[in-house]
Amino acid sequence: MKRFQAIVHFEMDKDFMSLLPPHRTYINYLINKQVIDSYAVSMESQTVWITINALSKADADQYLAKSPLYPYWRYEIEELQIYDGQVFRMPTLQMN
Template identity: 55%
Template structure:
């Protein structure tokens, strides 16, 4: 399994917020099934970043197109060579 970064720029229109609840349900399902590693959105810059586990860029596109917000997006997909974070580390040892 490979890891991909999806860098999304979205158009915030008056209809955008109507599609958010269904989109969030879809994203939550993908997080719960370990397809999405992380998901972040900036309303300040109208950008979003998603880390997705998939075999190919084409598979990532098939995942993205199922979102109700897809119609508002322009995006780039990059395969990652390294993806590391605190979540992948052992918990810090704290002495009582």
């Protein structure tokens, strides 16, 4: 399994907001299935960053295409060589 970073740019309109609840349901489903590792949104720049576990870039693209917000998205997908962070580290040992 490989990891990919999707960088999504979007523009909102009145219909966009009505699609947010089913979109969030879909994203939560993918997080629970461990397909998505992280999902972050900036309203300031109207950008979304999604880290996806998939066999290929085409598979990652298929996950994105099933989102109700897909018609509003312009995005690129890049394969990640290294993906690291605090959540992947051993907990800090606390001496009593």
